[in-house]
Amino acid sequence: MNMNSLKGEHVHKRNAVCILGTGDFGRSLGMRLIKAGYPVIFGSRNPKNSALLPGGAEVFTHADALKRSQIIFLAVHRENYDFLQPLCDLFDGKVLVDVSNNLKINQYRESNAAYLSQLVPKAIVVKGFNTVSAWALQSGNLDANSQVFVCGEDGEAKHLVMDIARSIGLTPLDQGSLLAANEVENYPLQLFPMWRLPFIITAGLTILIYLYCVLIDLIYSYVIRGTENSYRLLISIPNHVFPTVSLILLGLVYLPGVMAALLQLYRGTKYKRFPNWLDRWMLCRKQLGLVALAFAFLHVFYTLIIPIRYSYRWWLTNHIAAEAQKNTTSSEMSKLSAWRGDLYYAIGILGFFLFLLLGITSFPSIANSMNWREFRFVQSKLGHVTLLLSAGHAAVYGWDRFLKTSKYKWGLPPSFMLSLVIPCIVLALKLILITPCVDRMVTRIRQGWERKLKSGNDRV
Ligand SMILES: NC(=O)C1=CN([C@@H]2O[C@H](COP(=O)(O)OP(=O)(O)OC[C@H]3O[C@@H](n4cnc5c(N)ncnc54)[C@H](OP(=O)(O)O)[C@@H]3O)[C@@H](O)[C@H]2O)C=CC1
Numbered sequence: 227m228n229m230n231s232l233k234g235e236h237v238h239k240r241n242a243v244c245i246l247g248t249g250d251f252g253r254s255l256g257m258r259l260i261k262a263g264y265p266v267i268f269g270s271r272n273p274k275n276s277a278l279l280p281g282g283a284e285v286f287t288h289a290d291a292l293k294r295s296q297i298i299f300l301a302v303h304r305e306n307y308d309f310l311q312p313l314c315d316l317f318d319g320k321v322l323v324d325v326s327n328n329l330k331i332n333q334y335r336e337s338n339a340a341y342l343s344q345l346v347p348k349a350i351v352v353k354g355f356n357t358v359s360a361w362a363l364q365s366g367n368l369d370a371n372s373q374v375f376v377c378g379e380d381g382e383a384k385h386l387v388m389d390i391a392r393s394i395g396l397t398p399l400d401q402g403s404l405l406a407a408n409e410v411e412n413y414p415l416q417l418f419p420m421w422r423l424p425f426i427i428t429a430g431l432t433i434l435i436y437l438y439c440v441l442i443d444l445i446y447s448y449v450i451r452g453t454e455n456s457y458r459l460l461i462s463i464p465n466h467v468f469p470t471v472s473l474i475l476l477g478l479v480y481l482p483g484v485m486a487a488l489l490q491l492y493r494g495t496k497y498k499r500f501p502n503w504l505d506r507w508m509l510c511r512k513q514l515g516l517v518a519l520a521f522a523f524l525h526v527f528y529t530l531i532i533p534i535r536y537s538y539r540w541w542l543t544n545h546i547a548a549e550a551q552k553n554t555t556s557s558e559m560s561k562l563s564a565w566r567g568d569l570y571y572a573i574g575i576l577g578f579f580l581f582l583l584l585g586i587t588s589f590p591s592i593a594n595s596m597n598w599r600e601f602r603f604v605q606s607k608l609g610h611v612t613l614l615l616s617a618g619h620a621a622v623y624g625w626d627r628f629l630k631t632s633k634y635k636w637g638l639p640p641s642f643m644l645s646l647v648i649p650c651i652v653l654a655l656k657l658i659l660i661t662p663c664v665d666r667m668v669t670r671i672r673q674g675w676e677r678k679l680k681s682g683n684d685r686v
């Protein structure tokens with residue numbers, strides 16, 4: 227018995243795969259397929275020019291390559307699909323995978339895959355692989371974008387393509403019929419889709435609150451008292467805006483959760499879809515939270531540099547010099563002020579620490595190392611405690627400022643009041659939800675529904 231037949235007995239023989247087009251994507255895919263044990267056949271306009279192709283691959287003309295395989299990857303841009311038309315008959319009953327992407331969202335009226343299936347009606351067209359980059363295939367760095375979205379009319383053909391994806395280390399996801407191709411083709415073109423809503427909210431809030439502070443802190447005091455404070459634009463006002471926005475965003479992370487729980491309570495069931503806006507909101511909570519954390523970080527840094535600011539040092543020296551001249555020292559330190567100051571620093575530091583913990587545990591690699599219950603515990607219980615501490619920090623600070631300055635005519639600096647509104651609503655609703663009688667009601671609703679579902683199943 228020679229070595230070859232021995233190999234043949236043990237190695238599962240894979241079917242040949244044809245790739246039309248020897249560009250970046252075609253070559254990278256070919257290399258991966260060869261590594262996974264597939265015989266790879268390239269179809270090219272000039273088969274002689276094959277220096278760059280992965281070792282072990284064969285190159286033919288388009289027609290010759292097509293004849294040698296049942297499954298064909300088309301690694302050519304849509305604008306060049308015309309060359310397929312004369313070859314139409316060679317595609318009879320074969321699986322044709324469209325991997326193409328466009329340059330713009332909704333660039334053409336019909337999806338590339340739909341266009342291809344009109345062009346080559348005899349082929350069974352499957353859309354897929356367009357979200358994987360040639361670079362990722364070649365470098366083997368598939369962690370971040372290992373998902374392959376597959377769609378097509380023929381179930382068997384889709385399975386074939388999904389098997390190939392799996393065997394080269396990708397994770398295929400069935401997206402349904404070819405109608406989904408439009409959406410699949412738009413995926414790689416979307417710019418941070420989950421971040422859009424959080425970004426708009428953050429930008430809007432930041433600008434509004436900044437302008438508001440400029441109005442109150444600069445313009446108002448200039449007009450009323452004639453003091454010019456424009457230097458405050460760079461540090462003092464931003465350090466007012468960051469914590470305010472951060473706290474509002476943190477409130478917005480937990481608001482949809484309590485709203486969803488109340489909605490379930492009101493509807494008496496948890497087996498009904500949430501309205502779309504609530505769904506979208508729930509889906510971007512992690513992003514909202516991470517932006518809030520970034521703003522909290524900025525607040526910490528901006529606070530730490532206060533002692534090295536020129537304006538602060540000037541005030542301090544002046545203050546000491548004035549007292550020396552008068553030959554007095556200030557009356558005894560106010561113990562209550564010291565208490566308040568320490569209180570908001572202590573709560574702030576603890577809140578920030580928990581906030582960091584929340585941020586770290588939301589990263590996939592760490593989230594994956596926890597079970598569902600642990601994740602829920604951290605994100606929900608600790609999250610609400612973080613919200614409570616942060617709101618407490620802001621409230622004590624606002625109270626302190628209120629006692630120390632008379633600058634703000636309407637009592638507390640109004641933007642602090644603003645930042646407390648959403649967290650207070652969330653915390654109040656959460657408190658209601660965890661009171662024993664409401665909690666029992668939620669459990670009853672759940673059990674009732676589970677029983678109903680079960681009896682429904684029994685009848686079937
Ligand atoms: N590059 C990437 O990271 C990704 C690319 N894709 C998709 O893969 C497809 C190929 O992309 P890519 O490899 O980057 O592009 P390239 O420009 O590198 O390669 C395209 C290949 O198509 C063939 N070709 C070009 N013009 C014609 C024509 N008029 N008629 C017939 N064949 C032609 C050529 O092969 P030959 O000379 O052998 O005939 C050429 O090498 C595109 O649809 C793209 O959207 C999808 C995901 C990622």
Ligand SMILES: [Cu+2]
Binds near residue numbers: 469
């Ligand atoms: Cu603070």
